[in-house]
Amino acid sequence: MKLRHAMVCSSNQNRSMEAHSLLKRQGFDVSSYGTGAHVKLPGPSLREPNVYEFGTPYKQMFDDLRRKDPELYKRNGILSMLKRNSSVKLAPQRWQENAADGSFDVVFTFEEKVFDMVIEDLNNREHVLMKPALVINLDVKDNHEEAAVGARLALDLCYEIEAVDSWEDAIDDVVTSFERQHRRKLLYSICFY
Known part of the structure; x- marks a missing residue:
């Protein structure tokens, strides 16, 4: 099956x-x-997440975070995660709208x-x-x-x-x-x- x-x-x-x-x-x-409701990625603190709309391309998120603080987002693994994600699909999708x-x-x-x-x-x-x-x-x-x-x-x-x-x-x-x-x-x- x-x-x-x-x-x-x-x-x-x-x-x-x-x-x-x-x-x-x-x-x-x-x-x-x-x-x-949104895609939330860790930011410089718990009170400051990076928030994106569903449908925002992973590459755009990657470029945004690399511009903001490349060392922080490299160290916490977010840049490598976004790179992996962009090799899997273009952008995040919301279950309630796409499934x-x-x-x-x-x-x-x-x-x-x-x-x-x-x-x-x-x-x-x-x-x-x-x-x-x-x-x-x-x-x-x-x-x-x-x-x-x-x-x-x-x-x-x-x-x-x-x-x-x-x-x-x-x-x-x-x-x-x-x-x-x-x-x-x-x-x-x-x-x-």
Whole structure:
């Protein structure tokens, strides 16, 4: 069974794009989205984030931050993250505006509040196709090292889901096996398009 995957995170661009990049390199059909109102990147302080509109090209963000303080954004890894992101896709997209086509079999989130937002969004849509979508939350801390670990775990889970004839029938066993093997708790729900 060939699945179409969507990576979803909050308004940051680290965890979902790391998973997007890895899954894409492994041949999966994948998209990634944010769920916030804006794209927020760390700034010089917690009270001074860099805020961009969804659709702002990653290259434009890169150039803006390199102009503002190249040493800070190189040191905190934001410039390398934006460079990676621009090699994956042109610009960040917002889930609520771009994921309405019902083409996803599996949707990953990397924090529980985003899982809740995606579930709410899918449940509030008109269910025309009655096509199931598996929504899985794999909690991942928002730093570069954990994002890489989370991406590999998402890839492992994709392979496990693809290995079964019908994920709808086998998802409980797949999740139990994954949790035991990786010692990570998952949340999951089945929604419909």
